[in-house]
Amino acid sequence: MVTFLLLHLLFMIHFYPEKGRILASDPRLQGEWHLLHRSIGISAMHMQLMKNNKVVMFDRTDFGPSNLSLPGRRCRYDPSDEVLKKDCTAHSIIYDIGTNTYRALTVQTDTWCSSGAVLQDGTLVQTGGFNDGDHVIRTLAPCSGDICDWVEYPRLLSERRWYASNQILPDGRVIIVGGRAQFNYEFYPRNSSSSSESISLNFLRETRDEYENNLYPFLHLLPDGNLFIFANTRSIIFDYKHNAILREFPAIPGHDPRNYPSSGSSVLLPIYDKNSRVEAEVMICGGASHNAYPLAIQGTFTRAKSTCGRLKVTDEKPAWKMENMPMPRVMGDMLILPDGDVIIINGAGSGTAGWEYARNPVKRPLIYKPNGKTNNRFSVMAAASRPRLYHSTAVLLTDGRILVGGSNPHIYYNFTGVDYPTDISLESFSPPYLSPQHDFLRPRVIGVDEILSYKKEFSLTFTVPEFLKMGTVSVRIIAPSFTTHAFSMNQRMVVLKGGGVSSIGSNVYRVDAFGPSTPEIAPLGYYLLFVVHGGIPSSGMWVKIQ
Ligand SMILES: *[C@@H]1O[C@H](CO)[C@@H](O)[C@H](O)[C@H]1NC(C)=O
Ligand SMILES: *[C@@H]1O[C@H](CO)[C@@H](O)[C@H](O)[C@H]1NC(C)=O
Ligand SMILES: *[C@@H]1O[C@H](CO)[C@@H](O)[C@H](O)[C@H]1NC(C)=O
DSSP: OHHHHHHHHHHHHHHSSOTTOOOTTSGGGSOEEEEEESOOSSOOOEEEEOTTSEEEEEOOSOSSOOSSBOGGGOOEEOTTOSSOSEEOBOOEEEEETTTTEEEEEOOOSOOTTOEEEEOTTSOEEEEOOSGGGTTOEEEEOOOSSSOOOOEEETTOSSSOOSSOEEEEOTTSOEEEEOOTTOOEEEEESOOTTOSOSSEEOHHHHHTOOTTOTTBSOEEEEOTTSOEEEEETTEEEEEETTTTEEEEEOOOOTTSOOOSBTTOOEEEEOOEEOOSSOOOOEEEEEOOOOTTHHHHHHTTOOOBOOOEEEEEETTSSSOOOEEEEOSSOOBSOEEEEOTTSOEEEESOEEEEOSSTTOEEEEOOOOEEEOTTSOTTOOEEEOOOOSSOOOTTEEEEEOTTSOEEEEEOOOSSSOOOSSSSSOOOOOEEEEEOGGGSGGGGGGOOEEEEOOSEEOTTOEEEEEEEOSSOOOTTSEEEEEEEOOEEETTEEETOEEEEOSEEEEEEEETTEEEEEEEOOSOTTTSOSEEEEEEEEETTEEOOOEEEEEO
16 A cells, blocks of 8 residues: 555646656557457448447549458459459458457448548438549448448549548538549539539649649648648648638748648647637647658659648748657557557658558557647657558547558558558557556546537546546547548547536546537537546547437
8 A cells, every 4th residue: 555655646746737758768658559350341441430339431443452351241242353253252341340250341342542521410421432433422221230331422523532531510511622633622512503513723733743742631620611722742721712812821841742642631739719819729740751652663762851830820920830750750640549649650760651662660659749849749659560662541440459450662562572561450558647547547438428519518437436626628539530541531529618626426427518509519429528637538428419
C-alpha cells in the first residue's frame, strides 16, 4: 500500500500539472502493438468506423485475386479489368471490433483510390474509384445482423472521381472535391433543381503540377461553415454555397507539395466550443520532397519532409508556424486521439507515394501535443513490426485504440518475392493512455443520453477510481474519419462547453456539458463521446446529434 502510494505520488509529480511532457524512456509510455489478424484476406486501403462498432474496409477490385472468397459463390465479371475478367474473390470486408471477426462484403465495381463520408443517419456513402467504378456511388447502411452489404449506384456521379476528397456539410449533404483531372466539385445528394451538377473550381487547376501533387485535397469544415481547402502548397477558405474564394493564405513554407502523391497529412486541430468566436487551426505534417517523384522513378529515394505547419485560419493575419518532427515521414496518417493529442502513424522515411516508390518504413508512431511546450510536443512511440507503406491506413476505434491495416506498393497482390509484400494483416496500436498504470484515473461512463441537441445542456455520469479535482474533466466528441491515402476525411473533435462535476455517490460523478453550438461546429450525425479526466480518456460512447 505504502509503495503504491509512493509510486502514485511520484507519478503525480511527474505528470501533473506538467501534462505536456511524456518521459518516453518508460516503455509503458510508448504504447503497445497487437496483431489482431495475420490475414483479413484483403489489404485495407480505405477504412471507416461505423456507429455499430464495425469497421468497413476495402481495397481495389483490379489487383487480381485477394485471399478471401466472395460469399455465395458470386463472382465479378469485368471485361475492362486489367488482371481478372472473372474474379470470385472479395475486396471489401466488415470487421467487428467486439468479436475481432470479419466477413466479406460484395463490391462489384472498382473502388480504387476513392473517397467517402458518413451521412447523418450513419450510412457510409462512398464515391468513385477507377474504370467501371469511377462514376459509382455506393452506400453501406450499418446493421446489427450479418446482412448489410454494399448497394451500388452506377453513373450517379456527374464526373469521374478518382483521388477526390469528401466532407460532410452542416446541411447534411456531402461535398466531393476534385479528383484526377477534375477541377470541380459536386454534392451528394445531387441538387435536382440545379442545371449544372458539377461546379468548376479553378484553384484545383492552378495547384496541379507536373506530378499532380494536388490530389486528395485536404478539406476541413470550419466553424463558420466555410471550407478550408489545401492543395499542393496553397490553401483557401472556400464558400461552397456561392462558389467564392473568401481568402487565400500564404503558401506553406518550403516549396514542397503536401498532397498526394507527395502525401503529407492534415488535421483540423480540436475545436473548443466557446461563447466567443470559435477558433480553428489546421495542422499539416510530412510529405515527400518536391523532387521525390521524378527521382523515385529513376530509383533514387529522397528523404521525406520532417516539417509540420500550423495555421490558425481564424486569425486576422494567419501565418504558418513550422515545427520539426523527430524523423521525416511521407504517407503518415494523422488522427486525433480522444485526449486531444494527434498521432502520426504509418508511412516511409524516403521516396513518395506510388508504385514501388518508397523506402525506409517509419515504424514508430509519433504523438503530438498541440498545447505542449514549444520544442517539446512530440513523443516517439514503440515500433510496429510491419512496414505500412503506400495503401496503408489507420482509424481510431471506439475504445481509443488505433486500428492499422493495409500496405501494398505493388500493382498486384504480391505476397512473396518482393521487398514490401502486400500486407493483409490487421493490427492495433494502444496509445500510452490505455496503459494499466493510468487505470486509477480512467473514467468509465455509466449513463449518457444517446441524443444530443445543439446548445442544449445535458449531463452524464461516470465512475473513476480516484477523482483528482474539479477542472480536470472535459467532455468531447469525435467524428470518425474515412481514411485513405494518408488523409482522414471528416475527422473532427469538438471539446464541448461545460465540464462542471458534482459527486453523486461513492466514486460516481455527474458532469454537465452543452451540445455543440451549431451544425457548422459539428454537423448532424453520429459521434464518439469521450470523458477525459486528468488527461486520461474514457472509452467512447456513441451519441447522435440531431
Ligand atoms: C489464402 O491464403 C492461404 C495461405 O496462403 C491459402 O491456403 C488460401 O487458399 C488462400 N485463400 C484464398 C481464397 O485465396
Ligand atoms: C439547388 O439549385 C438551385 C438553383 O441553382 C438553388 O437555388 C438552390 O439553392 C440549390 N439548393 C441547394 C441545397 O444548394
Ligand atoms: C506481382 O505479381 C504478379 C502476378 O500476380 C507478377 O506478374 C508481378 O511481376 C509481381 N510483381 C513484382 C514486383 O514482383
